[in-house]
Amino acid sequence: MAKERSSGAGDPARTLELLWRDGAPSVPGGRRGPRQGLTVDAVVEAAIGLADEGGLDALTMRAVARRLGVTPMTLYTYVPGKAELLDLMLDSVFLGMPRPAFAAGEPWRERVTAVADANRALYLGHPWLAELRVHRPPLGPGVMTKYEHELGAFEGVGLDDVAMDSALTHVLGFVQTVARTELDARAVERESVLSDHEWWAAHEPLLTRVLDPERFPLATRVGEASAVAYQGLYDAGHAYAFGLARVLDGLAALIPPGSAAR
Template identity: 80%
Template structure:
């Protein structure tokens, strides 16, 4: 199960060949029609790539399933059913689920909307844009937040994303290691708050009640059981927070408050002259 929620768990050589399939022997392009891997059936065999089916179609079907039901809904059999083929047919295009996960992740990264940075744009605005792009990605594709990405697939999507996001820190007087570390820090924060937001949405969905509805239903019992004199700080602060959040938790507030603190921390690393540019 752990392997099925991790990137980089498949055959590295086959994964890289599929990720960078622009120059593959089949002549396919990243955005055009592609046939299956080079290790296809011999000429004359009846078992070959299905006409009209491509690696992109397999990846798109897998992403659709994961968007709808999470990684638990993603199986090779389910992908085959969505495409109207047998599971064995998929292996003509993708060696297995591990490699498919890498292709899905790289494709999601490649398709992320990205705004170009203006030369005179303040660094906080650039980093805020990067954070917002990643938050939107997690909310659009919740399964991405489920994946453990310790060894990311080094495909065009990953590299395009990394190149773009490093640009938010370029010219700030940071050395290369500090730039990478700063980006990692920002992305780690965004992933953590995105997971919390997705968990909150799942609770709402599974209970068929919003936080506001849940607290309204249980407030009479809590009022009888909770001793405000015994827990004065919890009572005072909790009530103020509940009013501000209109519930027990506000994803938007947690994100905005946390990102501001992350930016304040990064500001300590940036020389004043560079920060003011």
């Protein structure tokens, strides 16, 4: 199960060939395939659609084959297995991300915010990404294009190359964490018979009786203030904006005082 939720778990050589379409013709062997028009790209697109709809649990080679109208054995002539398919899916969604160009002279905080916003949108658009462990990312065109673009947010601010890589990793790690929390909250509300507001209303009478403000003065005061501000138990937008601002404040300490980025 762990292998089926991790990147980089397939055959490295075959995965790289498929990622860069090196030695992977649209129809294996250059001959007409079992289904005219079927390609590696079509297989990847079908797999992404399944994962978008039902998460990684819904993604099986049999399910992909059924969506494409072919037998599982036919599918294996295009992609060796699920491990390689996950790498292809990840690289594909990375390659398809919107990547607005950074304007000349644009403040670094705005550039980094644009990177963070784009990654948050990617997670929310493809929730299965939050389920996937990406310790060894597939070094395909999507991963490399994304990395090249996002490093540009830190170019020219006075950081050395290692610090640029670390800063980007820090930002992306924050985005992944808050996106996963937001997706969990959405799943709970979707699967529950109660919205957050309804859940709170149902429990408030009992909580009012058992939670003693004198025993928990800070928890009571801060909790009530937060509930009013969030209009519920949690505000994903506020959590993201507040956390990103703190991440940017921390990165600002790394930028040399004499840098033009200041």
